[in-house]
Amino acid sequence: MNLSGIREYFPVLNQEINGHPLVYLDSAATSQKPVQVLEAVKRYYEMDNANVHRGVHTLGSRATDAYEGARDKVRGFLNARHPEEIIFTRGTTTALNLVAASYARAVCREGDEIVITPMEHHSNLIPWQQVARVTGATLKYIPLQPDGTMTLEDAEATITSNTKIVSATYVSNVLGVINPIKELAAIAHRNGAVMVVDGAQSTPHMKVDVQDLDCDFYAFSGHKMCAPTGIGALYGKKELLEKMEPVEFGGEMIDHVDLHESTWKELPWRFEGGTPIIAGAVGLGAAIDFLSEIGMDAIAEHEHRLTAYAMDRMSEIEDLVIYGPREHRAGLVTFNLGDIHAHDVSTVLDTKGIAIRAGHHCCQPLMRWLKASSTARASFYLYNTEDEIDRLVSALNQTKEFFDHAIG
Secondary structure (H helix, E strand, O other), X not given: OOHHHHHOOOHHHOOEEOOEEOEEOEOOOOOOOOHHHHHHHHHHHHHHOOOOOOOOOHHXXXXXXXXXXXXHHHHHHHOOOOHHHEEXXXXXXXXXXXXXXXXXXXXXXXXXXXXXXXXXXXXXXXXXXXXXXXXXXXXXXXXXXXOOOOOHHHHHHHOOOOEXXXXXXXXXXXXXXXXXXXXXXXXXXXXXXXXEEEOOOOOOOOOOOHHXXXXXXXXXXOHHHOOOOOOEEEEEOHHHHOOOOOXXXXXXXEEEEOOOOEEEOOOOHHHOOOOOOHHHHHHHHHHHHHHHHHOHHHHHHHHHHHHHHHHHHHHOOOOEEEXXXXXXXXXXXXXXXXXXXXXXXXXXXXXXXXXXXXXXOOOHHHHHXXXXXXXXXXXXXXOOOHHHHHHHHHHHHHHHHHHHHHHO
């Protein structure tokens, strides 16, 4: 990777915050956008802005081609079999809610089980709580090891013939754990269950092959992978999507409407009611082109090096606790610095131009498991450097000295 060349594509990085060059270490919350994506969205609005699938005029045809072209780019990026297996959504949250509301509520009954993990983001926890509440199904959790990982033995013991849904994050947004999704899917299928994957933190950072994983549903957000906010997608196996009913009703998703009944369009449009997020899809397609040109393997390797370097450097800081496994982890480090509240750490770092995340990271049950009210998190992406990690470590040492002096 030509790191200096890549950074030039991100204009937001060329600024100072509080008198310091910006160090952006919050890509797990949202990534920055390259000029290729910004220009693609701008070009759509300047030259091709029209509604899709409706007008037969030139602008309408261009917009439709761009929108459906983006769908096929997502298909290729995930290695799905068919474009109609890709449903555009507002993001991971909407995609997971669609599976829960349309598929799970239809198949789950009292006595059935839904299996997830304690490390799930609220977006992959609360929808399953609601399904269990409405259907009478039981919500079960695969236990975690002391380092935050799970074992396949525990998964085998938790998933039973009564399990209808297994849902897990591919990469934990707190622990950095990379879960064994392919093996979990095999266990789920042996027990007659379907495998749902929260891909919000995996899709931007590693090569994803839904056919190889053999997952049944896979959700992700565009804004974490250099695309605009408000766009994402749900992958679903065609045979499952065809059995599902839409959960939003109105224009565009219908085939025939009478005074008292209606029928739905074929896949994927039955799940995309109303005017879709056209510009977002265009931007997502441009982001996929950008990431694919660099290469997902190269991005993963770069982040692996950065994370190993960050773990080594941050481990040198006295009283700093790092959460999650040491090895086989994604590009983020979640930590606490002694008794200093994570919000205070983040505030001090911001005065030095360093942006990190602080809080419960939409993982309150996991925070309780960690026995921490909140944590700080530095997350890395293709545009970050070892020099920026050095600046982070220096700032953390200064933060500790400041609070030690203030308390003393």
